[in-house]
Amino acid sequence: MNAPRAIATDLVRQLQAAGYEAFWVGGCVRDFLLGRTPGDYYIATSAAPPQIEELFERTIPVGRKFGVMIVVRDGQEFQIATFRAEADYADGRHPGKVSFGDAEADAHRRDFTINGLFYDPLADRLHDWVGGEADLKRKLIRTIGKPAERFAEDHLRLLRTARFAAQLGFEIEAGTLAAVRELAPKIQLISAERVRDELWKLFRPPHAARGLQLLQDCGLLAEVLPEIAATRGCAQTPDFHPEGDVFNHLLAMLSQLPPDAHELLPWAALLHDVAKPVTAARNPETGRVHFYNHERIGEDMSVQILERLRVPRRQIEDIAKAVRYHMQFKDVPLMRKATLRRMLLRPTFPLELELHRLDCLGSHGQLDIYEQLLAEARTLDEKPSLKPPLLTGDDLVELGMKPGPEMGAILQELRDKQLQEEIATPDDARAWVKTKLRY
Secondary structure, three states: OOOHHHHHHHHHHHHHHOOOOEEEEOHHHHHHHOOOOOOOOEEEEOOOHHHHHHHOOOEEEEEHHHOEEEEEEOOEEEEEEEOEEEEEEOOOOOEEEEEEOOHHHHHHOOOEHHHOOEEEOOOOEEEOOOOHHHHHHHOEEOEOOOHHHHHHHOOHHHHHHHHHHHHHOOEEOHHHHHHHHHHHHHHHHOOHHHHHHHHHHHOOOOOHHHHHHHHHHOOOHHHHOHHHHOOOOOOOOOOOOOOOOHHHHHHHHHOOOOOOOOOOHHHHHHHOOOOHHHHOEEOOOOOOEEOOOHHHHHHHHHHHHHHHOOOOHHHHHHHHHHHHHHHHHHHHHHOOHHHHHHHHOOOOHHHHHHHHHHHHHOOOOOOHHHHHHHHHHHHHHOOHHHOOOOOOHHHHHHOOOOOOHHHHHHHHHHHHHHHOOOOOOHHHHHHHHHHHHOO
């Protein structure tokens, strides 16, 4: 299989050989000039969809009326779009009028200067009609033309401003930033799915913490995640949280995300203390701040937030469990072996453990419980016989029990004894159950 860059270059070669203009465009040019490996290659051309279909063997007309085609080569998909100009955006997303034009007009319809660069890989020539090369060197996010006009065309660009600034480590140009702040409420008009996808990219390492700060600085946080915006100024007891309020705690945690963080970990971190603002209470005698039951209330709030963003159900459940159980970790030193091992055997435990590590690193910095749990997990891995229960409900039915609360209680007690290593084999388990049935 050929590398994407080689295929993208060959596609440009074929288009130019047939007499059409063709360039790499957008994010792939930006990343190429920054020395990064582009995730995808996009091509803009003077060829119209029928000509693209005639030229390439496998095509998919994903947006034919807008001039957008997919060309499939070596099992990989490449978007090839006809040069176009757009106008009359009535809904903050879809253009009411599309006309095919030239490369320069196509550049001027794009969102940010750094995404409006055209590159000819055959001639090794950059075409810059929008000042993007200078802004790349300045590390600046700037809209093409008037910011208000660009954001009116697609309100999602408001979020993309923060996302690109976070991902690239760039600053936002003053006029662009002012427009984002003024128009931030418009993001409410964008579908939850599109907002979710942008936030998913924003809250990835190594730029997740800056992404959160930029959402706040841009006035977008209160629009897309008002519950997280409420953590600003929510004081915590300095003994456990020298970093300050809950918002600072979240920033500190996100800054500690490992490069290969599980995709749900940033969201577990963001949401684990989401209920603190609504549960905060100060003891009038000691002055200490308490957040009683914030983990359970936070679980419910997390579900509501993630459902609002149309996150898949299984991911919602896993994040919510991590939120619910995050306070259990402080009790680990006092846990019975069976209780501890039940914790280790939860399907979400790896996510919970990483959340605990971030929670510690984002506050007091003590990882003794984390290290203890790693050691306990290694011990449990060395004893695979402990993982499956010795008996099931069917086994108890065979021994003469009827399904019901009593069966559940016996199975629970038996499981505890197994995890405590007091009962080791199915035969011993059956013998123990028989003794219980005599009473």
